[in-house]
Amino acid sequence: MKLTLKVWRQNGPNDKGNLETHQVEASEHMSFLEMMDVLNENLISEKKTPVAFEHDCREGICGTCNMVINGRPHGPQKGTTVCQLHMRAFKDGDTIVVEPWRASAFPVIKDLVVDRSPFDRIIQAGGYISVNTGQAQDANAIPIEKDLASQAFDAATCIGCGACVAACPNGSAMLFTSAKVAHLNMLPQGEVESSKRVLNMVNQMDEEGFGMCSNVGACEAECPKEISITNIALMNREYLTASLASNTTT
């Protein structure tokens, strides 16, 4: 299949950037990133600078790849990361626009590569259970209801790719933050620190410059792991309870 690609090129955070047009020949069995590899091999053979994009596991779990394809984070297929998207989702002759995540909290580093370190700092603010190695009791000491464990798992499957932020018109990180809050606060092990956790993580999220949530729901629609927006409701509830119970929002 013959494709026309319009790819975002930006040489550093202060560069203005623009869309560059390329023709690529691809096979429908290729993944989207393998098609991008073809483009880069072409560019290299012409002694040009290849398009910088991030990727690693190429099986949809590391959360590294991030491209907005035809206006949609991770492209047209539901519940799919760019690396798992295959060219059979496109047609011969298609024009495809490829852009980076666009959010003020995720500045562009180069071309399609953005800085997602704010996510690490949100986790560092409280996205953990304070247990040192060696302090644990027997794993079966606290039974956890199967459905509850399963719900916590569903929230915990977040891969930290940032598609939720890229999809949100406000650039909000509520889905990411709430997924971790929900995962940990739901479990008996995480309950002890639940108030402190939600206050600190939300506080950090605000400090990083992410926008507010206005219940658009685009985050859930574009999330490659289909994390539910109900996590946001849960986080709001936890946040409210925690704020009312405490005056110290450290």
Add this chain to the structure above:
Amino acid sequence: MKLDAKIPAGSLEEKWTKYRSTMNLVAPNNKRRIDIIVVGTGLAGASAAATLGELGYNVKAFTFHDSPRRAHSIAAQGGINAAKNYQNDGDSVYRLFYDTIKGGDYRSREANVHRLAEASRNIIDQCVAQGVPFAREYGGLLANRSFGGVQVSRTFYARGQTGQQLLLGAYQSLSRQITLGKVEMYNRHEMLDLVLMDGKARGIIARNLLTGKLERFAAHCVVIATGGYGNVFYLSTNAMGSNVTAAWKSVRRGALMANPCYTQIHPTCIPVSGDYQSKLTLMSESLRNDGRVWVPKTVENAEAIRSGKKTGLDIAEGDRDYYLERRYPAFGNLVPRDVASRAAKTACDEGKGVSPTGLAVFLDFSAAIQRYGKSKAHSTGMHNPSDAEITKLGRAVIKEKYGNLFQMYEKITGEDPYVYPMKIYPAVHYTMGGVWVDYNLETNIPGLFALGEANFSDHGANRLGASALMQGLADGYFVIPYTIGQFLSKEIRTPQIETSAPEFEKAEQETRDLLERLVSVKGTQSVESFHRRLGKIMWEYCGMSRNAEGLKKARKMVRELREEFYNDVFIPGTANEFNPELEKAGRVADFLELGEVMIMDALDRNESCGGHFREEYQTPEGEALRRDEEYAYVAAWEWDETEPKVHKEELVFENVELKTRSYK
């Protein structure tokens, strides 16, 4: 060079407990003054960095990724073993130890493996306390499943995303230490050299991948936990960025590479579909709990499937060859990986492959769907359910167990595995070989430690499923925090190491020279094209089966390719900027050296064991033929550009009897 494994005295069961209780300690006031560098933030690295931070050391942790959470441990699917015996099915520390030694085809150290089995129990406790959402039964207790090469259910899992959940647990513990100021985290930094002072590992040179700048970092010791080298084959289940560079730079500074020829070819991966392919995707071994492996009995039927005239569904039950069940009735579809991979290759070599390339076998869930469907119908009180109802219920059970894997399969192949049997083929997955370490996980360079897949110590010639996660976390949480004290207790008077020392100056200069050399070649071929060619040589001659003639040829080919690389590679841009092509080039350059040592190791080992199958050494039934009299040793290679040299550590078996592995 005499390789001393430093295995403590005493009975197998007591060694670790006794050693741990009598080893030298570093007092809390001294820990505060000691710096440790940890390179890599996968299961082994993140758990080590977090735990060392908790103990009070000053840790500097490094990853080339944008975040420590991206390490490839995250992609592990099936599970993690632990000798908890929660299923009351006869499991014990000894049985896990024994299974691992046997699974590794008697080429690992007894003492290390026993310690691993002991630590396995603590890992599950620790992870549950961190909030890892393992699968549970209706009573709220932890669920288990079986993996290859064992007859008990000791594998803990979180759907098909166990690695992800365990890594996030370790990452969160690491994040907590970052907040507490005990770990300084350096993302997007790649270790490009090891700095030795007076023969001890005292620091690293790392490249800041955003700016291209070389930076110096000093510490009292260095821990590398940078994973395996499967990407030497280009096509593997490893992530694109997985590389051998940190380990290889250590080898270039004098560390030894042990058993590099032991690579694991995983039997259940999605087959290669075209030349453009950049990586292969694993379908978890856990699928072999319920999936049955088969090929058509006749070549004619296989040809009909290959040409698209028939599908797997058209082949009658009696015309199918469930070859694993037939050849290995005791273990059936759950034989170890090396055995299953070779059997798949044999079936395809006989012309019974079922994909257009001829390189695939079926993994079929229809029997499990029927079984689960009937059981579910019975338990929900349905009488005389129709076939369609049974299938529907059965598919729902399979979905709950393996849903994400089935979804992944469908995305990649475009075929629905609930209806059509999956097509699978072996692919490079894991490397048992790695940097040589003693019982303390210390290399032959004092102060340099290697953990997880980066070392060689626990899996012998073949790793059992769900044991990589176990080893990574055992090393990081429960071994290195103790054993590192054996070295550091002698370093409490060592003042802070200064990066202005001439040793750092020299290492930095050498690294800069190498990078400049690479970018200044300005040849005509891309880094990727060299990597692909290397991979083809390695797969063809040093892959699932090997022979002396091919290996000799391959060594020559790799050496020629290496020369061509330095004469004709093209890397756009400069060394002083964000330059992903240069990063790749550095990694491929190291693979081009490692590849040669792997081939030499495979040539040197005139026997077949585990993942290393030499065609000259097989039983009449085509099983691996070990030669314990001559080869029960660890081959540890010293790098030398012209002629790498092998050193040997004899393996002593005091507790298990060396037997021919049988899964029949």
